[in-house]
Amino acid sequence: MARFSWPARLYIAAVVIGAAVVLIQGPFGDITWWRDVAVLGLLLVIFESSATPLRPRQLAWSPNSAATLAAAVLLGPVGAGLVGACTVFGLRRGLSVIQRAFNTAMMSLSAYLAGHVFVALGGQVGIPGPTSFPKIIGPFAAAAVVHVVTNHALLAGVLWLTSDRDSAGRRAPLGMSIKLVASDLGYGAFGLLIAALWSVVGLFAPVLVLVPLFVARWAVTQIAEQQQAYDATVGALCQAVETKDLYTRGHSDRVSRGSVMIAREIGMHGDRVEAINYAGMLHDVGKLGVPTKVLQKTGKLTEEEYAAIQLHPMRGLDIVRQIGFLDEALAGIMHHHERIDGRGYPMGLAGDEIPEFARVLAVADAFDAMTSTRSYRGARRIDEAIAELRKWAGTQFDPAFVDAFVAAIERDGWQRPEPPVIAAGDLAVIAGHDHDDPSAPLRVIDSR
Numbered sequence: 001m002a003r004f005s006w007p008a009r010l011y012i013a014a015v016v017i018g019a020a021v022v023l024i025q026g027p028f029g030d031i032t033w034w035r036d037v038a039v040l041g042l043l044l045v046i047f048e049s050s051a052t053p054l055r056p057r058q059l060a061w062s063p064n065s066a067a068t069l070a071a072a073v074l075l076g077p078v079g080a081g082l083v084g085a086c087t088v089f090g091l092r093r094g095l096s097v098i099q100r101a102f103n104t105a106m107m108s109l110s111a112y113l114a115g116h117v118f119v120a121l122g123g124q125v126g127i128p129g130p131t132s133f134p135k136i137i138g139p140f141a142a143a144a145v146v147h148v149v150t151n152h153a154l155l156a157g158v159l160w161l162t163s164d165r166d167s168a169g170r171r172a173p174l175g176m177s178i179k180l181v182a183s184d185l186g187y188g189a190f191g192l193l194i195a196a197l198w199s200v201v202g203l204f205a206p207v208l209v210l211v212p213l214f215v216a217r218w219a220v221t222q223i224a225e226q227q228q229a230y231d232a233t234v235g236a237l238c239q240a241v242e243t244k245d246l247y248t249r250g251h252s253d254r255v256s257r258g259s260v261m262i263a264r265e266i267g268m269h270g271d272r273v274e275a276i277n278y279a280g281m282l283h284d285v286g287k288l289g290v291p292t293k294v295l296q297k298t299g300k301l302t303e304e305e306y307a308a309i310q311l312h313p314m315r316g317l318d319i320v321r322q323i324g325f326l327d328e329a330l331a332g333i334m335h336h337h338e339r340i341d342g343r344g345y346p347m348g349l350a351g352d353e354i355p356e357f358a359r360v361l362a363v364a365d366a367f368d369a370m371t372s373t374r375s376y377r378g379a380r381r382i383d384e385a386i387a388e389l390r391k392w393a394g395t396q397f398d399p400a401f402v403d404a405f406v407a408a409i410e411r412d413g414w415q416r417p418e419p420p421v422i423a424a425g426d427l428a429v430i431a432g433h434d435h436d437d438p439s440a441p442l443r444v445i446d447s448r
Contacts, residue, residue, distance in 0.1 A: 004098060008161035012102045015154060019105035022112045023081050035203075036071075037079055040194075041086030043067045043206040044107075047213070048090030052221045060092065063213045065147055065184050067206070068111035069191025072143050073136075074198060076125040077115030084111035106154045114147035127199045128192075136192070144188040152181055178270055187213065230325050234281050237320070241287050251368055256280030258364030258405065259357075261412065265404035272328065279329035279357050283336050283365060286316025310345045313337055332357030336365060341395045359398040363389060363405050366397070371416050382414055 004012070028034070044067035051060035064087070071083035084107035088100060095103070119125060123139030124132065190209050197205035238252045259280040263273050287295060290312050294305045301309065317334045320326055326333075335349060335358035342350030370385040380388075386406055393399040 004162060008158065009098075011157060011161055012098060012105075015109065015158075016101050016105040019081070019085070019108040019112075023078065023085065023108060025078060028078070029075075033075060033079065036074060037082050039203050039206060040067050040071045040074070040083045041089075043210075044083055044086045045089045045091075046210070048087050049092060050214075051090075051092055059180075061180060061183065063184075063187040063190065064107060065144070065151070065188035066190035066194065066209065066213060068107065069114060069140070069144055069147060069188045070194035070198075070206075071191075072111060072115035072118050072147075073123065073125070073140065073192065073195040074127060075115075076119065077112050080115040081108045081112035084108035102158060106151060109154065110147045110151040113150050114143040117146045118143035128196050129199060133196075140192050144185055144191070148181055148184040148188060151184070230278075233323065234278055237285050237288075238281050241284055251372065252281050252284060254368045254372075255283060255361065255364045258367060258414075259360050261408040262360045262363060262401050262405045265408045266401070275327050275329045276332065276357055276360060278326055279332035279336075279361055280364060282316065282320055282326070282329065283333050283361050284312065284316070285319055285333065286312035286314065288319060289315030310337075314346050328355075328357055331355035332361045334358070336361040338362070339396045340398055344396075354398075360401050363397050363401045366392075367405065371414070379416060382409070382416070 044064055047062040047064050047067060051062035053060050064084075068080050068084045071080040075083070085104055087107045088104040090100075090103075115125075118139045121139035121142050123136055123143070128136055190213060194205045194209050197208060201208065241252065242249045256277050257280070259276045260273055263276045268276065290308050294301065294308050313334050313336060317330060320333065321330060332355060335347065335355050338344035338347065338349045338354045338358055339362075340351055340354070340359075342348055344354075367385050367389060370380045370388055371382060373379045386409070389397060389402045389405070393402040
């Protein structure tokens with residue numbers, strides 16, 4: 001319980017009290033009404049007990065909305081709320097009393113409001129007959145939208161209030177996505193199917209729907225496992241790069257974070273933000289194709305050695321081009337060392353010829369290089385690094401993305417990396433150069 005702040009506890013208490021108030025209103029109907037509540041409530045408990053764990057912040061997904069939306073049609077608002085309240089009997093492990101209470105109240109309120117919308121828009125409570133279609137579809141669709149939006153809004157509120165903050169005061173991402181909202185809407189449509197089947201097979205209607213819904217659960221599980229495999233792949237590649245380049249440990253993660261800050265500031269959403277996160281993590285993966293003796297050389301590089309460094313974006317593309325989930329990230333990996341003035345590498349692109357992801361990565365990459373400790377200099381202050389970004393905006397960097405990054409840093413702050421802990425024997429061989437630092441002398445080796 002200690003992990004819940006007072007604002008979070010007050011929020012949870014308000015949701016729980018709200019659910020209790022709407023459920024005691026009645027009317028509660030006869031014994032048949034209660035029997036139907038029990039059957040749909042059991043269906044919801046089955047769904048809740050077999051919820052699919054998702055990666056972000058240990059959220060879990062289940063097609064609960066199918067049971068509660070069926071109740072909204074068959075039993076009305078209070079009945080739907082009572083079915084939602086059966087969430088409390090779910091057998092999910094690891095939930096505290098507070099979490100279980102909030103989940104139950106959230107589902108109950110969402111179902112109750114959905115039932116009211118269904119009735120308000122002309123939906124007839126009871127078992128649908130042949131004459132109920134298609135006029136029932138509109139009220140049901142509106143009820144489904146209200147159910148899902150209410151559910152996710154209440155969940156977003158508690159996640160925001162209970163999310164951890166880093167040293168800069170930033171809250172962790174909520175871990176929610178439009179995909180989850182779309183999934184709930186899609187599987188909520190099974191609620192109307194359950195209600196329609198009720199007139200034919202009665203209490204066995206939920207049983208007939210269990211099979212396709214558990215197939216849906218299996219599909220969501222596969223998606224979650226695939227996402228975990230993606231993350232493991234990216235993590236392994238980043239670890240391999242940082243093993244070769246001793247003084248850039250954590251660099252990929254910070255470039256990824258900075259790139260996402262810019263992306264959100266300029267209005268990117270959904271899959272593109274996820275893609276640029278991957279691009280930041282893997283932007284230097286091409287260093288795996290650069291000889292270790294070049295990466296760890298002390299002092300000035302020869303032209304041949306610097307040419308090998310310049311090839312790392314192309315080598316990076318060669319390494320990851322077959323990884324299908326990277327999509328637009330590939331262009332960022334390939335071109336993140338291009339310059340707005342056309343004097344970058346490997347292609348010498350200029351201005352808008354440079355892919356958007358690459359222009360975003362270039363800003364985050366240079367900023368982290370300047371604010372990180374290197375063997376030949378200490379980390380620069382954040383205000384100094386920002387001044388350098390502004391100085392080179394329009395020549396090396398896209399000015400719009402520099403402005404976006406500065407705005408994001410001023411609002412959210414930036415957590416500077418700790419100086420790396422490196423053995424004395426390794427320190428002697430750390431390279432005394434930094435191709436990411438915009439203040440370093442420009443060297444472009446023409447390999448043609």
